[in-house]
Amino acid sequence: MTDKLTVSVLGTGIMGAAMARNLARAGHTVRAWNRTRAKAEPLAADGVAVAGTPAEAVRGADVVLTILYDGPAALDVMREAADALRPGIAWMQSTTAGIEAIGDLADFARERGLVFFDAPVLGTRQPAEAGQLLVLAAGPVESRQAVAPVLDAVGSRTVWTGEDGAAGSATRLKLVANSWVLAATAAVGEVLALSRSLGVDPQHFFDAIAGGPLDMGYLRAKSALVLEERLTPAQFAVSTAAKDARLIVQAGEQHGVRLDVATATATRLERAAAQGHADDDMVAAYFASFEEGREG
Numbered sequence: 001m002t003d004k005l006t007v008s009v010l011g012t013g014i015m016g017a018a019m020a021r022n023l024a025r026a027g028h029t030v031r032a033w034n035r036t037r038a039k040a041e042p043l044a045a046d047g048v049a050v051a052g053t054p055a056e057a058v059r060g061a062d063v064v065l066t067i068l069y070d071g072p073a074a075l076d077v078m079r080e081a082a083d084a085l086r087p088g089i090a091w092m093q094s095t096t097a098g099i100e101a102i103g104d105l106a107d108f109a110r111e112r113g114l115v116f117f118d119a120p121v122l123g124t125r126q127p128a129e130a131g132q133l134l135v136l137a138a139g140p141v142e143s144r145q146a147v148a149p150v151l152d153a154v155g156s157r158t159v160w161t162g163e164d165g166a167a168g169s170a171t172r173l174k175l176v177a178n179s180w181v182l183a184a185t186a187a188v189g190e191v192l193a194l195s196r197s198l199g200v201d202p203q204h205f206f207d208a209i210a211g212g213p214l215d216m217g218y219l220r221a222k223s224a225l226v227l228e229e230r231l232t233p234a235q236f237a238v239s240t241a242a243k244d245a246r247l248i249v250q251a252g253e254q255h256g257v258r259l260d261v262a263t264a265t266a267t268r269l270e271r272a273a274a275q276g277h278a279d280d281d282m283v284a285a286y287f288a289s290f291e292e293g294r295e296g
Contacts, residue, residue, distance in 0.1 A: 003149050004028055008061040010054055010077050011068040011095070012040040014234065015121065018128035019067065019094075019154045021046045025131075026153035033057035033077075054081035061086075063150050064114075067094040067121075070243060071101020078108055087113030090146045094119050094135075096178070098247040099168050099254070106166030115143045118165035120174035121155065124235035131155065136170040136177075138162040172251075179248045179262055182241060182282075186265040188222045189286030197289075202227060222283040231280040241282035242269035 005028045009020040012034040024030045024047040033051040034040040040050045051057035058064050058081045068074045074095045078085075091114045093105055102118055109116035117139035127133050135155040139147070140163055151158045162169040195202045202223060209215045225231055245266035252259040268288040275292060277284040 005062040005149055006031070006060055007150060008033070008051075008058040008064045009048075010034075010057060010064065010066045010074075010081070012043060013067070013069075013240075014125050014236065015094075015123075015128050015133075016065075016067040017043060018125065018131075019065065019133075020048050021129070022131040023150065023153045024048050026149070028149065028153065031057045031061070035077075054078070055084035057081065059084040061089060063090045063092055063147055065092045065094060065150065069095070069240070070247075071095060071097030071105060075101070075104055075108060078105070082112060085112050085114060088115065090115045090117060090139075090143060092117045092119045092137075092147055092150060093165070094121050096120050096174055096244050096247065097171060099171060099175070099251050102168040102171050103166065110166075115140065115146065116165040117143075117147055118168055118170040119147075119151075120171055122174065122177055125233065126235060127156075128154075134159065136161060136173050138167065138170040139165045175244075175248050175251050178244050179259070182245050182248070182265045182269075183261050184216075184218055185222060185241070185282050186261075186268055186285055188219055188283055189226070189268070190289060191219075192223060192226055192286055193289035222281075225281050225283050226286050231277070231284050234279060234281040236282050237279055238269055238273050238282050238284050239278040241285075242266060242273055245269055 007023050007028050007030050009016055009032040012032050020030050020032045020043055031049045031051050032040050032043050033054050044050055054077050066074045091109055106116050117137055119135055119137040121133040121135050123133040131154055133155040135151055135158040137158050138161045161173055245262055248262045249259055249266055268285045271288040272285045277287055
């Protein structure tokens, strides 16, 4: 296999669209598909061929990259593409699918003779667009060179967690990492909401913690999105964050761990989505602190 590949990207949301563009810029032949075709069409300007069906997208591909809403969505799309999948090709599954769903996806790969890589990514819109995602990956050592050019195009670093994608070690690490990200995001919203309700200038809070162990760039970056009303376009949407939070809660329950913060975060995100903030950046969970999703 040469360094220049034919890559099929199934799912062109915030992350998938950015990954497809970076693959094309790296010189790969890229075919992309999205259930809502209009979301994929802008990629044509970047040299990406927009396919009408999943089967059309994967036919003749060296690597298939799926980055869809959840595990069942990824499985449904791959089933639609099944007849065009060539045995022996690499499937890089980057959807945050959850532990149980990874088993189903790996079973499908085994049935079709695909080389399965569990490869979720850490990052939001900005690092995705810059090709600076962190890829968490598990898959056979002997086949890693086949996906190396894809990893190089979409990420700045790959952390290998195991040799068997079906074991879900990369997905497990992704859930652990996301539990921290989502807890921090919820805390940002609550500290801003409490500041507002108590008449405290948020800048006074930032000044108080400046340079100390409680200070963090993420707090300041996410706070700025709320304070400067820059919640769209989302770096990572409320609706998707809510889905991930529920996967984290479910993983904890299945392994005998009670995750109170993750459960509360999922509830806040779902409330914000119901209030009309589903497509806003996930820090819009801030509005869940107020009745009807509006500041009083």
